[in-house]
Amino acid sequence: MRDEILAVDGGNSVLPASIEYKWPKLRADWRDCVLGQLDSGKLSIYDRSGVVADFEDSWSKLLDIEFSLVTSSGTAALHSAFYGIGLGPGDEVLCPTYTFFATAVPLLQLGALPVLVDCKPDGSFDAELAADLVTERTKAIVVTHMWGLPCEMTAILALADRYGLDVVEDCSHAHGARYRGRPVGAFGSAGAWSLQTQKIIAAGEGGVLATGRRDVYDRAQLLGHFNKRAVREMDTEGPLYRYATTGLGLKYRAHPLGVAFAAGQIAELPQWIDAKQDYANRIAEYFQRIDGVRALTMSTAERTSAHYALLFEVDPEVVEGGRDWLVRACNAEGIGDVDVPKATSPLHTLEVFQDPVSPVVKYDKECIRSSYPVADRLAARTFKISVPCAPRGHEDEDDRYLEAVRLVTEKIADHLSRQDGRSLRHSPL
Ligand SMILES: Cc1ncc(COP(=O)(O)O)c(C=O)c1O
Structure with a gap:
């Protein structure tokens, strides 16, 4: 088990060069x-x-x-x-x-x-x-x-x-x-x-x-x-x-x-969806080594996800600094794809739904008619990461991406397991 200084704290990043998931491939x-x-x-x-x-x-x-x-x-x-x-x-x-x-x-x-x-x-x-x-x-x-x-x-x-x-x-x-x-x-x-x-x-x-x-x-x-x-x-x-x-x-x-x-x-879509199940399982396994991190959008027996991305929730009571800290830490280690989905801010936070206008009518009713605690919680606590699909000819590239995710999550998990401060109640791996 390593105990290197995290890149977010001024250490060297675990990846020699930053890696982004490339899509679409230009086959x-x-x-x-x-x-x-x-x-x-x-x-x-x-x-x-x-x-x-x-x-x-x-x-x-x-x-x-x-x-x-x-x-x-x-x-x-x-x-x-x-x-x-x-x-x-x-x-x-x-x-x-x-x-x-x-x-x-x-x-x-x-x-x-x-x-x-x-x-x-x-x-x-x-x-x-x-x-x-x-x-x-x-x-x-x-x-x-x-x-x-x-x-x-x-x-x-x-x-x-x-x-x-x-x-x-x-x-x-x-x-x-x-x-x-x-x-x-x-x-x-x-x-x-x-x-x-x-x-x-x-x-x-x-x-x-x-x-x-x-x-x-x-x-x-x-x-x-x-x-x-x-x-x-x-x-x-x-x-x-x-x-x-x-x-x-x-x-x-x-x-x-x-x-x-x-x-x-x-x-090729059906094969990609199959490949994505396997990649998503592995990405979830890697991130869930970090205590307080949980995958939310895994497939179930009835619901086969296309895994456009995988959404994770970070418990701020377990990971000090919560989601924002973890995203910064992953980005600093070289995975740019770990990302807060800003464009998908819940609609009730956006002007056009708070005060709706239309080119054809004047509205006399509201879009917002309740509170939205679950969506607010997701907006505050989640990050997403792309899930590869290994299209023919690009399997190696996608495997390298997975390996990068493994290395980064392993470094962060190892580091947190040795820190009393950052991981507030981390159990040993
Ligand atoms: C959930 C969802 N709906 C609708 C759209 C709109 O698609 P487009 O950008 O092709 O107009 C997008 C794409 O960004 C999306 O993610």
Whole structure:
């Protein structure tokens, strides 16, 4: 057992050079897909054809769902889902407060109001708390499978059934996650994924919506895919078909180069999710050698996490300086990926939910209708770290990343086990 001075206290860092988890990998075959698309000259795809159709077909197959629609971002996919289910002014939507704000902000574009709900201790949507916030205006529930861990969909669907609500799943962290063996995103009226550069399926920028409902798909096409696609794809008998040529003023088409980069990744997703289970187990084991640190988002028998990231809670009564100290200590030893998810501050702490505004209505109700102690606790005590997936050709790189995590956590755990001050009640390893 070493007892070196920690880098955060002025010692040498355990890693010779700082290491960051690299994603997406720029694999040769994915580059070739992009170059092939470029060479095709098709830098704008107006209808459902080419690489866009290939991506959508693969996505629908993966989800075992009828319709997929590639969009310019996850935010656009969520907006399309909300418009798709018919939300409008005055409607209320039960939303997690513990999520990234783009889960809820698109509702403002429709004049619908997000009503914020506290989370469970693992960060997932709490259907019981949500039930207390249902009013006669409530029309839908949106949930986020945070950090890749599926929400308890059985309870959420039961609540939705009880009040006749639509369910939208924000799966932006959860490509390939499964609940009771079924892929997330296919449980409710629509699923939405971001394909932004850090995401498990990465286009650089992009998104995708999936739905089993023809009406949702058609409305989503109308919102952002006017002219050729909407004209060719929408149900000609549907009530909104006459607007297909012009659409409704938005264009949410994705860039074909990004789609080409991402399309080839889909086939490998199931293997990546398997690999992530193993990496997540090892990362959890390494960090949990530090007394007072606990992994919150591990998979369970029913909930297979996509492990977009792994979330840990640090008990400040055990680790002096708590989460912030531990993050600084890991960063100083050379792991830049250990990080406080600042962009995912609980929504009730953000101005736009404290004093909601919409481009289309003046709100007469509040988003904040309860207190949020569980989300506040997560915001104060947790950090996250990326979980690798070892795509073919990059296994060694990801193993080196794991080894770096092992070395850093071992040094910190060893050090704390010898410090009375920092670790307030550390048990020997
Ligand atoms: C949970 C969640 N929802 C929605 C989004 C929005 O996705 P995008 O950045 O592609 O618009 C993100 C991505 O950052 C996200 O993490």
